[in-house]
Amino acid sequence: MDKEPEKIIELVNVKKIYRMGNEKIYAVDDVSFDIKKGEFCCLLGTSGSGKSTLLNLMAGIEKVTSGTILIKGKQIPKMSENSLARFRQRYLGFVFQSYNLLNSMTALENVEFPLVFKRVPLKKRKRLAKEMLVKVGLGRRLHHKPKEMSGGQQQRVGIARAFVAKPEIVFADEPTGNLDSKTTIEVMELIRQMARDNNQTIVMVTHDRSLATYADKVIHILDGKIQSIEEPAAENLPEETKAVECATEEIMGEEATQTTEEVKKEVTEKFVKEMKCPEPVQTFPEKGKVAVRVVKKTKQFHVPVQRNGKGKQ
Amino acid sequence: MKISDLLKLAFRNLMRRKARTALTIIGVVIGTISIVVMVSIGIGVNRSFDEMIMQSGSMTIIRVQKYGAIYDEDGNYVDSKEQVLDDSVVELIKGVEHVKAVSPVVNKYVRLTSGKYESGVTLYAMDCDVFEAFEFPPLQYGTYPTKENPSTIVLSPESMEYFYCFSGNNYQEKSIDPLTEKVTMQFQEYQTHPRKKEFKLDFENVAMMEQTDNWEYSYNIYMDLNYFREIWKKYANSLTLEDRKRALSSTESYEEIKINVDNINNVAEVQDAIEALGYATYSEMQYLEPLKETSNMLQMVLGAIGSIAMIVSAINIANTMVMSIYERTKEIGVMKVLGCLVRDIKRQFLLEAGLIGLLGGVVGILISYVLSYLINKYGAGIMGSLVGTGTSGDLSVIPLWLPFAAAAFGMLVGVLSGYFPARRATKIRAIEAMRTEG
The missing domain is CATH 3.40.50.300 (P-loop containing nucleotide triphosphate hydrolases)
Structure with a gap:
């Protein structure tokens, strides 16, 4: 299909706020995107x-707090x-x-x-x-x-x-x-x-x-x-992704005894080494996880790594 | 969803928990049996009463008798008074609302002879115009007397049956056919003048009533009032001077005035109206009303006992449905997400509850028929003495409408008790439902 396909799903400023007592939890906070x-x-x-x-x-299945969701031109929340x-x-x-x-x-x-x-x-x-x-x-x-x-x-x-x-x-x-x-x-x-x-x-x-x-x-x-919307060209993405995956898996296998700093260091090294990544690699701790961000041209990889090998992958 | 799919799904869901479904259905079965059997006994007892009532005479008839009974407030007989009943009273009563027919009644005990056989019956003389309005039974032969042809004597079937004869020490009984055998009637009240010929009336023009349950039309004979007066005058002429006067004056007032009311429900009202005119009245209804009330009360009590079992089974159905919805919360959520209409979810649960009710109802009715048969076969004696009706009728009567009513009621109970659980099912939010396990 050469022509630009029609937008089938459109989200504009969608918010979903849960109230827990007096506290507001922004489950979905001002999200806009569309899918063709x-x-x-x-x-x-x-x-x-x-x-x-x-x-x-x-x-x-759930009602929005505010914003519009259009699917096939229909206002789903309404x-x-x-x-x-x-x-x-x-x-x-x-x-x-x-x-x-x-x-x-x-x-x-x-x-x-x-x-x-x-x-x-x-x-x-x-x-x-x-x-x-x-x-x-x-x-x-x-x-x-x-x-x-x-x-x-x-x-x-x-x-x-x-x-x-x-x-x-x-x-x-x-x-x-x-x-x-x-x-x-x-x-x-x-x-x-x-x-x-x-x-x-x-x-x-x-x-x-x-x-x-x-x-x-x-x-x-x-x-x-939304942190980023990525539309990888179909051809060149898969290899790099696999490399990152592989790195993550290895780190996670042995990290149980490591401190956050050690993990960070190791992750960074592996990323630079295995992906032969000339760009700077950012690492930062985040809510009990270590995230590694590899900045390469327009692409961002957000890799969660758990501090101790328990829990989800 | 299509009805066929809903039904299939409902059946499948019921079959998923066979034991629980069976137990719930058994609950409905017991409820249905208790209602059907209780109501059938109530109907049976009522019907026995009705039969009893029919045997004791027409229910719409009120009598004003020469010697009217006086009752106290509790309905106990205290005294009687003599009331003068003449044509003016007849006219007065004719004016009362709901009165269909009024006739003065003269009754005389008469002796009938046929050859060497004789018998005694009561002769009732009434206005021939009102025979029809008093719902006299149809005739086997002959016609009722009319103004033009007043001389017909209307016989009841059993009035011709017990003719007897004493010859020496032999007592013989036989029935007489008035068409082929000669029957002669004589009054008995006064002594005939010694020098005059005894008054005798040969039956020439007779009519015969058909056999009915009503005793009034079983033993008595009837005649037109004017014709009676004619023959009474002839009879009086055969008496001594003193007796003649008495005989003639005795027919100036009547023994009784008979009133037919248009509807059985108005009998009490008319009776009160006549009492208000100052005449003591009597009707079969007056005695049977309390009996009827008792039997109605009995029917209601029996129905109420039956209903309790049904209410319990309704609660049982509701409980089953609530449990079922708990178990299927996740399923309901999935169905909703897959695009099942809320309406269909509700229908599905209602259908399940309704099916339980219907199945229980049908099985209950079948068992009720068996029980009813057994009660009639073995229980009539025991229960009969308990209820106090000695009639031969069935104790438990299931009329045609009862099984249908019971099945419909069973289903209704099911649907009603399924309604709130079903509504609850539709309110389950898909997102939460899918998170539950099961």
């Missing part, structure tokens, strides 16, 4: 950064619960971290479920659901219940369910959060391929920066604010 049709957009941020809240706001439900039936698909499959139903029935809400005739929806499951490689597991499948298989059922109604936009909230690295790649490939087949727009939330490689646009979020 067919784009794979990744909301990247640490846990608690407000990225999931942002996704929920876009999907209409829609009634009923019209939102119909809107979701027609245009939105969802993939969840914890799959959110209905345990009492077989894979086929789970995939069929969104079509039931759309009043699709029985035979047609069975056929569509089956086709979808075959596409995600579960053609032989149609009548298995979620508990009888592995995490990767369950997530593939989840993907089939998200895509079965051919929605224009699919929201994915940490789709690989519960999967190992091998399945993560499988699942991500699947999502990307599905989206490309039908020119669907994907909005994915993740804290795993390696997944950002799949995205056309990466929006970095920190403390409810």
